[in-house]
Amino acid sequence: MTKIGDASEVTIRTGRPEDAEAMHRAILAMGRGLGMETKITSTEEDFRRSGFGPEAAFGTFVAEVDGELVGLCLYFPIFSTWRGRPGVFVQDLYVDQRLRGQGVGERLLRAAASWSKARGGDYLRLSVDVENLGAQRFYERLGISWQKGDHEHAAYGDAFRALAEGLTD
Template sequence: MQTQKNAPVTIRPARPGDEADILRMVVALAVYEREPDAVKATEPSLKATLFGDDPQVFAHLAELDGEIVGLALWFLTYSTWTGAPSLYLEDLFVADAARGTGTGRALLSTLAREAKSRGCARMDWAVLDWNDKAKQFYRHIGAHHSVGWEPWRIEGEALEALAAG
């Protein structure tokens, strides 16, 4: 993929038919994050969750020169402390060839406008502890590390056992 560093980036909401491109970027992100075999999503599962009757997950795509080169996948959460919803950015990905073109910033600016239009008090996301380049970028746009909070997760057999009571 050849992109021009000065070409304008276009950000748009994902729409039915984008599932293959979304999955391609999710897989590329998993490879970058050193978890190439972790992706269980499929085009049908993405279609169901993003474009089903009551979607709870949303995505915006970045296009450069007519090619999809970036993804921001997000959903809403809620903060009892702020008394307002929050936008949670699950995945942000920009293809290697599009880095340095403003694509990441354009995706985040679009999400910030989305958050404000939905009455969100904040945007949240997680960053891998070794991803210094991403941390530097986030600091540059004014984000900060939430000190004192650790991500926790329950999945697989433990989730099944807890659900079983």
């Protein structure tokens, strides 16, 4: 990997299909940093297939220096029935270690928030690994606070299949 000077060299842009491989590498690096790389089962093709085109399941902003992806914000639109407003959910935020603490993550989050605001959105949500205290402090500094009243629940694998296949006609 090349040496990177500082964040002034970073450009933020919308992700493109040809970024899929670098996006997947970024997610693997994020997982490695959290000690959870083995839990990642996605592939480069999953990113290419699901992130682009008219039926895209998510959007992305990438940070790059000289054509090298050094940051990623993967997001999707959400809607709050209580607020009656759309918003944005940031699924993943990654910044290369060489540029952490230089405002790249903030710029990526601002891009996602601006994307949502342009579509009538007025809020941003995300989840943070319980043990990722550095990320929690970073989000708090930006005004993205932990919601004490919310607990995320999820169904994966067999539990999801049982839920999805449990419909009766």
